[in-house]
Structures are given as structure tokens and as C-alpha cells.
Amino acid sequence: MSIAHLDSRPSTVTPLRSRAAAEPAPRIRAVPDGTEARGFVLYVGIDEDKAAADGTDLGRIVEQLKALAAQIAPSSETYAAVALAPRGAGGRDVEVVRLALQDPAALAKHRQTPDEELDRARDGVVVDLSRKRVLLDNQAANLTYKEFELLQYLVLREGRTIERAELISSLWSAGDEEVPNERTIDVHVRRLRSKLGDYEDIVRTVRGVGYRFDRHADVSVRHTSTPSPDLF
Structure with missing residues (x-):
């Protein structure tokens, strides 16, 4: 082009x-x-x-x-x-x-x-939604199930700011052992960012609102056959 x-x-x-x-x-x-x-x-x-x-x-x-x-x-x-x-x-x-x-x-x-x-030379971040894994410079990140689900939820809604209340209602159910609140989301995001290392900024904080995933030149997403649930 x-x-x-x-x-x-x-x-x-x-x-x-x-x-x-x-x-x-x-x-x-x-x-x-x-x-x-x-x-x-x-x-x-x-x-x-x-x-x-x-x-x-x-x-x-x-x-x-x-x-x-x-x-x-x-x-x-x-x-x-x-x-x-x-x-x-x-x-x-x-x-x-x-x-x-x-x-x-x-x-x-x-x-x-x-x-x-x-x-x-850096390979960047690969968010592999089909295999439920994240690669950082070609090394698998040790994310927990909930940390990956949190990242995936943000990735599928790229560019949209997600409120903490929406994350709680979407990622936790009544039968979960953990009783979530807004503080729970902040803790999970902090742990997720620490595991992303140099690429922690792909999960951004929108003050007073929630969190957002922004695509970076070093980030690629491997989608499943299911399209994003949000259209912008």
C-alpha cells in the first residue's frame, strides 16, 4: 500500500x-x-x-x-x-x-x-488464543488459568476499556471458591503484568475506569476460529 x-x-x-x-x-x-x-x-x-x-x-x-x-x-x-x-x-x-x-x-x-x-533481536509477544498460551521472546509465560482468561478477555476487546465490574461478572461465577471484588481484579492484573515483564504495558490502566489491551508492534495474536465478540 x-x-x-x-x-x-x-x-x-x-x-x-x-x-x-x-x-x-x-x-x-x-x-x-x-x-x-x-x-x-x-x-x-x-x-x-x-x-x-x-x-x-x-x-x-x-x-x-x-x-x-x-x-x-x-x-x-x-x-x-x-x-x-x-x-x-x-x-x-x-x-x-x-x-x-x-x-x-x-x-x-x-x-x-x-x-x-x-x-x-526480540521476538516480542505472541498471544496464542487457540492454544491458550503466551510466548514472550519465544519463551512460554507461566500464566495461571485465570491470568490467561483475563488477558484473553482484554485481547478480544482490543482498544476498549473494560470496567472491573464487567471483568468480575464475566470471568467469575457463583460457584468459584474465590470471592472477587475490584481489589481482586487489581491483584490479578498486577500479577499478570509482572509475568509479562518488558511487555507489561500491553495491559494498560485507565484511571478510574478499568483496563484495556492495546496492540503494540511487538505483539501478535493468534485467533481461534471464533471472531471477536465486539465490533468497533
Whole structure:
């Protein structure tokens, strides 16, 4: 799939209508013959600490950008993906985002100028739903049945924040010996993350709500024949 880029030119802030009348539309370049532009990707490099220092958070930035797209072009469709990286990976935020989301140009540049830390051979995470196992750098993770069920529940609902109450009602039954509560979920998530090691961030905490699974460039999921129960 070809990637089309939009020319970027600095400009003063003016109302959308007057700016549209005064300035020509950005010119799309590098579109090969026989193809057409169907959209674009905007990489935003900022971590949660920097967002908090700016008085906002990643979720709010995403929602405002989506709202702006809907205001400018009501017929447009949007999809947001969060880029994850190991803590302390270093590098410019936007370059880490491009690499994590498999941007072809960034990958090509990375291959030409490999960084010793990022170029270290790693197999990543394989969540094998068909065999009920998780592989970390090609080594089986020692998850308990309940820890795997918890991870699987989140994986099948990728990108959706799951409340603790839903996890309790879905993963525990009245006949279980363990009497679950919200604290129980937090304990299981903490143990699961500890076993995921360097990849613990694939299970994310949404403060005051619950937990979410976000796909990372190093994570692959082997599905069973049963599709995800949620459609987004």
C-alpha cells in the first residue's frame, strides 16, 4: 500500500472558512499513477507525562482531533491507535511512534541507521488464543488459568476499556471458591503484568475506569476460529 503525504506549510491561525477561501488546499504529492488518495496518517509524539504537564491527556487529544476532523469534513472516518514502547526506550517521541506503528519510511530509515538498543533481536509477544498460551521472546509465560482468561478477555476487546465490574461478572461465577471484588481484579492484573515483564504495558490502566489491551508492534495474536465478540 502506498503512503501519500501532505505538504506542511506554517501559517497563522485564522477561522476555518476564511482560511479555506484565502489559501489553496494542500497539495498531495508522491501519489503514483493509477492510485488515489484515500486518507492520511498524522503521527503525534507525546507521552502521558508530557500531556499531563500540558494540562491534558492522550484520550482528550485524540477526541479533539477526531472532533476537528468531523467539523472540517463530516464525511471523514477516523481511527486512533496508541503506540506503546518499553519504558526508557529513548528517542524522539514521534520517531518511536512511527516505528511502533510500522511506518514504512521510518522502518526504512531505521534499517539504514540502526540504533543498537532498538535493533536488538526480540521476538516480542505472541498471544496464542487457540492454544491458550503466551510466548514472550519465544519463551512460554507461566500464566495461571485465570491470568490467561483475563488477558484473553482484554485481547478480544482490543482498544476498549473494560470496567472491573464487567471483568468480575464475566470471568467469575457463583460457584468459584474465590470471592472477587475490584481489589481482586487489581491483584490479578498486577500479577499478570509482572509475568509479562518488558511487555507489561500491553495491559494498560485507565484511571478510574478499568483496563484495556492495546496492540503494540511487538505483539501478535493468534485467533481461534471464533471472531471477536465486539465490533468497533
